[in-house]
Amino acid sequence: MEQNQIQKPSAAFVAASWVSLFAGVCAYIIGLWNAEMQLNEKGYYFTVLMFALFAAISVQKAVRDQLEGIPVTNLYYGLAWFSMVLTIVLLTVGLWNAELTKSEKGFYAMSFVLSIFSAIAVQKNTRDTRIATLGETHKTNSESPRPF
Helix, strand or coil, X not given: CCCCCCCCCCHHHHHHHHHHHHHHHHXXXXXXXXXXXXXXXXXXXXXXXXXXXXXXXXXXXXXXXXHCCXXXXXXXXXXXXXXXXXXXXHHHHHHHXXXXXXXXXXXXXXXXXXXXHXXXXXXXXXXXXXXXHHHHHHHHHHHCCCCC
16 A cells, blocks of 8 residues: 555545534524524624634644645645634634623534534545545556557
């Protein structure tokens, strides 16, 4: 086996990643739906979650690209990390100043973290599956005889 070859993730890990992403995002959104807060507050927390999901995937992609020798500009790399840190700061400041019980604040924080981690895992699995599939296709095509 080549050192650069990517193994396809197991179906169980792919399923667990998608289920945890769905659970984290749904729990967060259902919590917002049922929360006794103004609509603009709900919009703030929803936007922070969506921004965080995008930022987490961007950080994962930029880090992975660099490790694989794929060029990533310093600007994009820096913006991805800045965005990720910013979402955590925005959620922290929002929850710190919110008129919620500590258990509600903890609920939002934990579902936020679960969602971010799961988004990274789903993106990694998607990329690994794609690379492994392309590698298998390339290997199969290169080994099969060519018609004349």
